[in-house]
Amino acid sequence: MPEPLYDTLGRTYSATRRADPRVGAQISQALAGSASVVNIGAGTGSYEPAQTIAAIEPSQTMIDQRPPGAAPVIRATAEHVPLRDNCADAALAVLTVHHWTDLAAGVAEMRRIARHQLVLLTWDAEVMGERFWLLSEYLPEARAADATLAVPVDRLVSLLGDPVITPVPVPHDCTDGFAAAYWRRPDAYLDPTVRAGMSLFTKAGVGVVEAGLIRLAADLRSGRWQHKHAELLELPELDLGYRLITARA
Numbered sequence: 687m688p689e690p691l692y693d694t695l696g697r698t699y700s701a702t703r704r705a706d707p708r709v710g711a712q713i714s715q716a717l718a719g720s721a722s723v724v725n726i727g728a729g730t731g732s733y734e735p736a737q738t739i740a741a742i743e744p745s746q747t748m749i750d751q752r753p754p755g756a757a758p759v760i761r762a763t764a765e766h767v768p769l770r771d772n773c774a775d776a777a778l779a780v781l782t783v784h785h786w787t788d789l790a791a792g793v794a795e796m797r798r799i800a801r802h803q804l805v806l807l808t809w810d811a812e813v814m815g816e817r818f819w820l821l822s823e824y825l826p827e828a829r830a831a832d833a834t835l836a837v838p839v840d841r842l843v844s845l846l847g848d849p850v851i852t853p854v855p856v857p858h859d860c861t862d863g864f865a866a867a868y869w870r871r872p873d874a875y876l877d878p879t880v881r882a883g884m885s886l887f888t889k890a891g892v893g894v895v896e897a898g899l900i901r902l903a904a905d906l907r908s909g910r911w912q913h914k915h916a917e918l919l920e921l922p923e924l925d926l927g928y929r930l931i932t933a934r935a
């Protein structure tokens with residue numbers, strides 16, 4: 687297996703990417719009827735429900751950060767899951783499909799190992815690119831990079847049976863530092879540790895990101911950002927394109 691991206695990207699993962707309870711509640715609700723779950727691209731175990739019988743994760747750095755008592759983990763990829771057919775009620779994949787080298791193979795593996803249901807959390811890059819001020823106003827190159835990094839929702843849905851798509855709004859104080867988590871806390875994007883946990887920032891060139899962040903820092907200092915986005919500061923949550931997809935196995 688080549689060195690997984692998350693062996694470097696994941697070093698600070700458990701510090702900045704703590705499961706958010708409100709996002710977790712939507713995932714738990716989707717899995718409520720499933721007595722056994724396999725978590726694919728499981729990482730450090732965020733959002734892993736208690737009924738998880740196995741976790742699949744390629745990065746040793748991520749595996750090493752799994753808490754004691756987490757479900758047994760197998761070092762493998764979504765494209766080749768070393769588990770037997772129909773071994774669990776459901777297969778779960780949270781914020782991971784965009785890293786898979788062969789999306790169709792990974793989804794086929796999810797369908798093979800799950801008896802009843804697939805649950806996936808991903809994001810719609812078009813919606814995020816339009817609605818998220820960081821991408822539309824400060825980091826247009828990262829917006830373009832995000833459009834290539836993300837899996838188009840149409841493509842994912844075309845591989846699924848009877849998909850149901852539900853928006854997952856981002857709480858203003860989201861504890862999971864994924865790309866749009868800090869939409870109401872703009873200063874966070876100036877912190878390199880926060881950015882280190884976001885694959886978005888690995889895809890856009892360092893120089894263009896720096897230029898955009900320098901502009902953001904200046905706008906925060908002058909109050910221009912706060913003036914322009916005053917209405918955001920009143921909102922408890924915002925739909926920035928994250929989507930929970932449930933489907934038949």
Ligand SMILES: C[S@@+](CC[C@H](N)C(=O)[O-])C[C@H]1O[C@@H](n2cnc3c(N)ncnc32)[C@H](O)[C@@H]1O
Nearest residue numbers: 692727728729732745748763764780782785786
């Ligand atoms: C953003 S993290 C999400 C981890 C976890 N699901 C969560 O919500 O915190 C993406 C994970 O996908 C894993 N990954 C990358 N390529 C993969 C592949 N081909 N198959 C399965 N997982 C993969 C990474 O190692 C990483 O742990």
